[in-house]
Amino acid sequence: MFRVFTLPISVQTAHGRCLARFGIEPSRAGDPWWVIYRDPKGRWLTAMVDNAQVA
Numbered sequence: 785m786f787r788v789f790t791l792p793i794s795v796q797t798a799h800g801r802c803l804a805r806f807g808i809e810p811s812r813a814g815d816p817w818w819v820i821y822r823d824p825k826g827r828w829l830t831a832m833v834d835n836a837q838v839a
Contacts, residue, residue, distance in 0.1 A: 785809045793838060797831040799823045804831075807838060 785808070792803035797819075804819035816832045823829050 793819075795819055795821070795831065795833045795837045797821060797829070797833075799829075802831075804833075804838075810835070 787807045787809060789805055789807065792805045794801050795804045802821040802823070804821045806820040808818040810817060814835065816834060817838045818830050819833055819838070820828060820830050
């Protein structure tokens with residue numbers, strides 16, 4: 785399921801800590817989330833993050 789976070793959440797990405805605004809929930813418990821964030825240049829990117837970072 786696609787989620788829009790009410791408040792952006794801070795997640796660790798390849799660009800350091802970023803604020804994720806959207807996420808795709810895993811279909812199975814324990815699987816990672818995909819989050820969508822903007823990098824310092826303003827590009828929209830995705831990252832796979834640990835479940836604990838989103839919960």
